[in-house]
Amino acid sequence: MERKDFIEQVGLSAASILIFGCMQACSKSETATPTQPGGNNNNKPIDFTINITVSPYTSLSTAGGFYVDRTNNIIIARTLTNEFIAVSSVCTHQQVTLDFVPNDNNFFCSGHGSTFSPTGAVTKGPAAVALKKYNTAISGNNLRVFA
Numbered sequence: 026m027e028r029k030d031f032i033e034q035v036g037l038s039a040a041s042i043l044i045f046g047c048m049q050a051c052s053k054s055e056t057a058t059p060t061q062p063g064g065n066n067n068n069k070p071i072d073f074t075i076n077i078t079v080s081p082y083t084s085l086s087t088a089g090g091f092y093v094d095r096t097n098n099i100i101i102a103r104t105l106t107n108e109f110i111a112v113s114s115v116c117t118h119q120q121v122t123l124d125f126v127p128n129d130n131n132f133f134c135s136g137h138g139s140t141f142s143p144t145g146a147v148t149k150g151p152a153a154v155a156l157k158k159y160n161t162a163i164s165g166n167n168l169r170v171f172a
């Protein structure tokens with residue numbers, strides 16, 4: 026192998042190692058561990074809009090329906106009085122995913138029976154920490170959820 030070929034091969038290997046290392050570092054920062062009760066990450070900005078007439082959000086087209094956004098760990102519900110509410114979908118007791126119970130107008134955890142008000146406050150334990158609440162704004166069929 027000539028010196029020029031050797032240097033080219035070593036240079037390519039070194040560049041590959043650097044790029045691979047950078048990609049690993051970048052991906053780690055995007056999958057940060059949740060740091061807040063309820064499973065959401067305080068550092069992750071929440072601001073998205075969904076069309077409630079389009080799958081998988083159509084459950085929000087009718088009063089009493091709800092949808093769990095597993096990407097952001099947010100449960101979005103439409104109350105029986107047609108208000109849209111959104112809170113963290115992760116129970117603050119032991120991280121079970123919550124359901125919305127329209128007739129009780131609360132969020133229910135099937136794990137150990139905790140309930141939370143529409144604002145995320147604990148209304149029945151064993152959970153002791155409130156859920157993070159998100160803002161909602163409806164415009165036509167578009168529902169914005171934001172911190």
Ligand code: FES
Nearest residue numbers: 116119134136137
């Ligand atoms: S995990 Fe929700 S009450 Fe225990």
